[in-house]
Amino acid sequence: MYTHGFIPVGAAAIVLGSIAYAITRDATGMLIVALVVISHWVLDYFTGIKPTWPGGPIVGMNLYARPVVDFALESATILVGWLLYRRTLPKSVRNHGWTYATLLMLCTLQVLAGAAFALSLGGHAKC
Secondary structure (H helix, E strand, O other): OHHHOHHHHHHHHHHHHHHHHHHHOOHHHHHHHHHHHHHHHHHHHHHOOEEOOOOOOEEOOOHHHOHHHHHHHHHHHHHHHHHHHHHHOOOOOOOOHHHHHHHHHHHHHHHHHHHHHHHHHOOOOOO
């Protein structure tokens, strides 16, 4: 639980952003990596319940307790992310089969992760 609090997420954003900068020397890339790490906490707010800091309040909408709604939200997130990624590709490969295979793989992983999570809970929502 404590890996999802503000302090660990902020630290991870700084560390991973710094690693990205060290590898690429690209400040924009560094900020994107840091923001993606931070967005994980924001998106987790909707799906689960997460701590704000050790001993602080636990917050979240706990959509894991509503698997159909959670699946729809997470699938929409995958689709939006894939569409944004696809826009970064050269026009010559945007409609390539591998581009769509990537979306299919991400959706398949979402289905498998959802099924594994449901099985691990034995039919009861927990966080």
